[in-house]
Amino acid sequence: MAEPKTKNHLWLHVSLITFTMLALYPVFWVLALSFSGQQSVGLIDLPKDPSFFERLRGILPFPAHWSVKNYVEVWTEQQFGRWLWNSVVISAMTTLLGVFLACTAAYAFSRFRFPGRNTGMLMFLVSQMFPGTLMLIPLFIIIVKQLQLGNTYIGLVIVYATTSIPFCVWMLKGYFDTIPYDIEESAIIDGASRLTIFWRIILPLAKPAIAITALFSFMTAWNEFILASVFMESEANYTAPVGLRFFVGGFSSQWGFFAAGSVIVSLPVVALFLQLQKYLISGLTAGSVK
Amino acid sequence: MNLAEHLKRSAVLGLGFSMLLSLVLGTWMFRAEENDLRLQQRQRLAVLRANALVLAVADTDAAATRSRVQEMQELNPQIESVIIVAGTQLLASTRAEDGAPRALKREEKPLYDLSNLIRTARETNRGEEVVRKKTVQIEETTRGHLVVTLPYLSGGEYAGILQMKFNTAGADTLGDKADSIALPLWMLLAALLAGTFLRLHPEKKIDLSKLIAIGVFLLIALLYQQQRIERLEQIEVQDNQSVAADYLALAQQYDRLGILSLARDPASVNRWDTDQYQRPLGLIGADGRISTEGQARQFAKRAGLFKPILWAINLLTAAVLLMFIYGYAARGYAAFRKNIDAYIYVAPAMIGMLVLVFFPFAYGIALSFTDTTLYNESLPFQDRLIGFENFRHILGDFNVYQHTPDGISWNYQNFYWTLMVTVMWTVTNVTIGVSVGFLLAMALNTDGLRGKAVYRVLLILPWAIPNYITALVWRGMFHPQFGVINQVLQMFGMEPVAWFDGVFSAFFTGVATNGWLSFPFMMVVILGALQSIPKDMYEAAEVEGASRWQRLRFITLPLLKPTLIPAIVLSVVWTFNMFNIIFLVSGGEPGGANEILVTKAYKIAFENYQYAYAAAYSTVIFMILLVYGFFQTRITKATESF
């Protein structure tokens, strides 16, 4: 679409930059802490009766000394690389499984009219309503005691995928609803099977939605720590968030290590988002296939 | 008329199915009750003997104890063996090969531990002035063979444990002539017969045949249950009689031997027939007479447990019957056949959910009807059942505020206060999340805006970094003296705020943190939805002279709705249960005023160890959200287009 008047969006940029800076302020603190080489958050050092600028300098998140010591320590002290890899595998599998199951279910909810449809949708929503804090022991009974899936990737993947499915189903159903039904009708007339339609028409059209649900599923598995530490029985099978938690909790908290670890752990998410961005933008809009 | 047609038109399927279900469930429940009664009876007989034995050796020296125990065992063949353990010593044993007295062997550690356990139980019951720990331990090794362990006293003081192996073979009063299967079978047959001759008219709301079907069903079901209840009562009466007989025989034996002079006047309490806390049951008097009030009490207690279950069974099976005779079952089956495709698509996700979400769920709800705490976790489930007590306690406590001389003082521990905070918390957060996310998405969706990709990536960072550390940073930012926010306030000449001291300012800290964490998600979702709106719609609108506002109002918002509504519904549910932020940032300060329902449930479970009460709290949270979800989907369904 050709914009008739090319604006330079000056004010938009100004406000976006301001907002981004504000939004990133806590992130800067995390970064500053991670590069400080220290374990505690730096305090604002002010003289008596500080002036405006002295205060301003005080609140800027810059470490007094730059050092990558925290990063080196985090990476070498424990098998952090291995844990990161475990996390990648578990989260990737969760994403695949979760999005696949959610796509099929959401497609049915969007395109078929069948008894139990509303109840089914409500069931998925309902599953999000029971507070998770008391779920640990029943989940342990199912996964570790009954299914004997303790200390395996698959045990965690199953739990994470089912945790993310309700969201994915609800979101995808919403998106599928916006895709006009006449596209499918004409395909059916052309003799295409349901599966072909689902695979060749609906999924490509729903790319932005799938990208978002994929990101969501990935995040669900990526940051979870308590189930991962309870289900895994050997250090080699831990995930990155479990590794991170070693630095805090109990008596001592090495926040510098934790910050450095957090930054490392966040990088794959950022990378994934960069990858998914292009689907967010170039997801074929309904208009182009009309 | 052929058979298939007949099956369809008559009530035989409906009556058959519901009757079968009712009888199977009923029989199963009564069987369980009966088995439980029998077990109790065996335990009671064993405990009676053991109590008597302990009393008989209470005031004797070690040698006399040994010989007396030996004597009693020889006189009573039901007693297989008796040992007495004191500390690490095996003080007495009726088995010669044990070679008592001697020190305990390495593999006899469980005896030593058991002795400590029972001593602790006794001390705890006394020290806390609350009877909550069993001082009698019973184990049934094989059916009829029981091992009873209880405190061995010397001069009224705890001196060790006495363990008795007891054989109760033949103690079952009704023997193993367990209820025959014939009766329920005849009843089922009767129901089937009745069903065959009833012609249904599914299209009519009420007709005679339906009424008759329901009548027949209820009649048979209730008759059967009444018969079973009477049988249970009969067993209890017989049990009491046999215990009384046993008691009298034993007492005479004691009298004869001159071991123990029993006060057998009707006024004194029977100290032999006790429960596992060594409290007299009050069913049999010291003179061996059966107490009718005690018996009635005993039965009322048992009925209190199984009556609700019977009601549930009756309701369920009646519902099955109605489904059949009103034709829902047939229609449901037809619909299932017709929509098999859709069910196949949904099945994988649904099965996963059923196993991993609804089981824990059922576990939690079942827990909420008990009084489970850390201290009684190991008791059997039915001993912990208390019905709706927890819910009554949570919902029925209206002590939300008090009038004090300084005005109204709120009771922050009250459920309704927490509920109000939670609702405010949810509404504020979702509003902030959606509006900030929407504004940013709109801004980032502007055509020709440079650096979109950079903004997008930077703005999801709050979501990407583990919230555990950002929550800490936010907490630090609100520190009254060293926090950034107060520094900024002072930069502009304002007074610093003590953020965690006031109810509202502490609430604000949570909202700020959570808003910051949740806007990226909303932004991404809305951005995705905006992408799926065809651009030519805007062009067409622009050509027709629609203003910016009109385009937003009539194109963007309606087209965002299908994705925005689910996102809002879900984020309401999540925010309602957002544990981390409250827990990590304000910790519910000041004084628990900013606790939300989930953090409260967590504290009840893991600080106060009242697991069942916490489960009830969680169930209430669930019910509130369920009602919300129900109405929300009702409203959206009305506007849903296809």
Next chain:
Amino acid sequence: MKQRLKIILATGLLLMAGIFTAAQAADLVVWHAYRGAEKTAFEKVAKLYEIKKGIKVTTLAIPYDAYADKITASVPRGKGPDVFIYAQDRLGGWIESGKTVEPIGFYIDDATMKQFLPGMMDAMTYKGTVYGLPINYKSITLIYNKALVKTPPKTSAELVKLAKSLTNADSGRYGLAYWYTNFYFHAALMNAFGGKVFDKDGKLVLNSPQTIASIKQMMKWYKTDGIMPTEPSETLVSSMFNEGKAAIVFNGPWFIGEISPSVNFGLAVLPTIDEAGGKPMRPWLTIEGAYVSASSGQKESAYDFAKFLTSEEAGLILSLEGRQLHTNSAIYKDKRVMNDVVLKAFHDQLNSAEPMPNRAEMTMVWSPVTTAMNKVVKGNATPEVALKEATGTIQDSITALRKGR
């Protein structure tokens, strides 16, 4: 496309590997929550045991925040380790809920009982039964910045005098900083005045004149003397100490690792309190014990390993390399230990310290008392009123828990 296929294949293979590597080859499984030097030293001790006894020991480190949940979920269900290590604060709860901790009183011999520092076995004993062997202890002590403090104060009067001279609230400098609103830290003062949480029968006796006096003492330091910062927390205290803004802190051995290398610090015994008749501050001891799991299939060897952890040989490794304060009294005769400033200082503090209660009801105490302390500190209630209210809340929770059957 090819690449994608590869990724999918690799994922599949990994998945299979995940399923089949859940092997149980190990002989003794031990769970702990250590990392860093503590972990290395602990693993070294495990290895040593393996060489000596020929029994393979597998250790598993678990993050502290998940540790208790992991024990509570797995051990009563027949899973989990043979031996696990945890502080005594959870012990009572695990014993009351059952099927978690194995009593070991039967195994323990006199020589083992006698090797420990005073008070250690008390923490491992619950209602007269021994459930664990103590391995190491922690308590707070006085840590000071040598650049600011020449000689550490011995009495509260000295402390206040010194701290006042070092305090400048306007530039955020304070003579003393500790997490005084946290009951764990406050307990040192409470114990100095003779306050208690439970009596020997488990009755709640928190609301006593002694406890009230101790809170008033804390308020004197904070309000009247003004020598402590507002809204203290662990992170605030460590930041302040590292930047030279707090001259003296009360903190434990865990704090040593957080001190910035640029700070030259010294340690001393906590001061005596003149207001409490010259009695010393008595901090609570947290004692980590090794427990035999009730679900273990080899309890005797599990106990044997736990016993080895308490031996002098293991103790020297754990204290010199793991920087732990071991419970075996013999190691404090070793020169290397006694020449270590940190180890020696905490050992000195042990003379006036007492074990934290190991009752399950203790978890109900923390949060109401913290609320009460915050109220007092913020001037919303007097110590008397706040403590009375807190005791009421705690007593209600305890009564609800100790319900009769």
